[in-house]
Amino acid sequence: MFTKKILLIIIFIAIIARFIKLDWAPPHLSNDEIGAAYAAYSISKTLKDGTNQFLPILWQSHGGYGSPSAVYIPLTSIMIFGNNDFAVRLPSAILGSLTIIFIGLLTAELTKNARLALAASFLLAISPWHFSASRWALESNYALFFIVLGIYLFFFGLNKNKPWVTIVSLVSFALSIYSYYTEWVLTPLIILSLIIFYRATVFKKKIYYFAILLFGVLLIPLFTSFIQNLNSSRASSEFISKDIVVRRLLVKHPKSIEKGQIILKAILDKYSSYNNLDYLFFYGAKILPKENPYQFGFFLTPFVMGFIWGLYKLKNHYGRSSNFVYFLLIVSPLSASLTGGEINNWRSLPQLLPVALITASGTLYIWDFVKKNIWIKSLGVGLLLISFMYFFLVYFRHFPLQKAVGYQYGYKQIALFVDQHYDEFEKIIIDPRFGDRNYYYIGVPSSYIPFYTYLDPVKVQNARYLPNGIAFDKYEFREIDWVSEKVERNYLYAVPYDFILNPKYNLKLVYEIKLPNWQQAFKLYTLAN
């Protein structure tokens, strides 16, 4: 009873911690977050996104089409709390917290074991990657919530014989597909597996036929929109065959059998990277730069033993549902494995569910097994506390200091400055490059600035396209070339901090933006009098 109370308190604290300092860690809205946030803001004001599309289903984001939930879920919170980081990330924190509760309810539904349910919730609550994902406006986090809710309601409906719950379950599954591309492959597989594993009940009741039909009908608008935008959809551009290494091999070996072999091998290799103890328990959360040894996995490292043991002893807790959990473990990294590029923990977020269920089972088994040995228990709890302390330190202190550049840190600060001095300038020219001279990245200030300055979205919808950028209102977002630049009085220039100025112009520094680690990020200049 005492242990249960302690676990409940920890779960409660971990949930609360998901809402604290949302504007500090992660240090800045990321590229994807601002894309969705701006589209949500634009739709909330004009019912059209930044590209003038009326209530789009798939909306045009940076380099592809974004999923509907990314925009429509944070829309309400942005309307209530305004254009700020807290409003953008709040829905993810709420859904992440609810996922913790629902994974417990799901475990209870599968096993009728309250301790195991508590253990599963506890694991997810202190999971570094779930904690991290819940503090981002991350579509994959919304999708995970809908998957967990859908599975829970499916079993609830099945066990309690409540038809309306089954319908809500399938609606939730449909919403998961509306949330993230990974679920386009994963969710149908989950539904199919549920039908097959529980066919004895499913095929007997008409409600399941209706629910599946409803699921299909709900997806029609999404797929219609997908087909309309097929050419620029991410599904075609991110398939593993588009990966640089794979593509090179495919060019060298044009025969179709060889192509098949190359793609199959590439998918398997990718799958292996995702289904890897190192990734799941040591570095998968990717909170710090990859060379930094203070990394964290999806779950804290001491739980690795629980996972291994859980794999072996799963049947003891889950009974006939264990096959379903194993199936989830096998299929959850599948869609991520079909995509190219580096391994991506956003895409493999669904792995949290089976790994949490298995690890909870193994951990509880070990806990019960060593119940008389207080020393082993103390060692386990001690290791867990140390890991958790490290995670908190790293997440709230070192992560914002070391990763701010990757979040395009500084554009929000530029926006806040220009918002205050808007009337002082005739034109505001922002160079989209950021980072340092060794390698400049290209950012999206054209989304950050109108979002934080509450610029009328109609002005963005009527943007002018420049040869090297975009312009709206008095803003121009383009790469600055001092040789051809005609600098005028009352023009404001925002450039990377180490950008070399043209000595021909007597530019005066008006504002400087520093990263959280006090290194310089951007400088704002105007012509000196």
Add this chain to the structure above:
Amino acid sequence: MVIATLFLSFILNIINHGHILIGILNTILLFFSIYFYFKFSQQKLSFIKSPDLNSPLIILIGAIPLFTRVNDILIIFIAIGICLLTLLYLTTRFKKISILIIATYILFVSFYANGIIKLPFAFQTHLLIFNDDWTNLYITQMKTESQYMPNIIRSLIFNPAVHFYVLLSKIAGLFTLKNLYDALLIANIYPLVKGLTLDLKNWNKSKTLLIFGILLISLSMVVSRSEKINNTFLLLSPFLIYFILRGLNSINKTIYLALFIMSIVIAIGP
């Protein structure tokens, strides 16, 4: 059937690289690994037909890539040494002394296998994981970023003990599906897992040797910054072959054959 297995392995060696000496040594290593299984499970090795291991699938073990590659001759000898010492452990009465000899041997030869010692005895300290510049740089950076804490606490939290965490992470990274199927083929992961499960179900003290061997080899191999996955699996070969053969009788043959065909399709791909 063991003869057929060894013959297949040798033929594949010749087809793959044509190096007869390496082919012979690889085949000897495979033989000792199989022999280790028989000895460990207290069975009599029969070259024609074994009563306990009567599955014809054993022949396909000869196609395991680990034993058909151009492996380093020194490493094959080292791996054969591990097989012989573990066989000695199984036959001798002096278990404690022989386990000590095995541990010392593994610790020593692993440094050759992971490149930390170059022949004859050139110690490459810069290859030790503890001398990783990035790790040491980040320990300093983490300390610098924690100046709000008293120095003593900072040093307690961020110190070279993190190398141990990196070691654990590298051990976990050794046993990926990719490393396993590159070394053993996808098909053989199936009996390997089955064998592991069967042994866990019928666990007894003698099986500690297997876990001890696997952990010690893994730990001593990851001490090096330059990972030599193939060498690691060569040293682990008697233990891996043990689990594969242990599980071979209990698997679904159709699934195994399907996986084997899939493995071959991938293995012969560009």
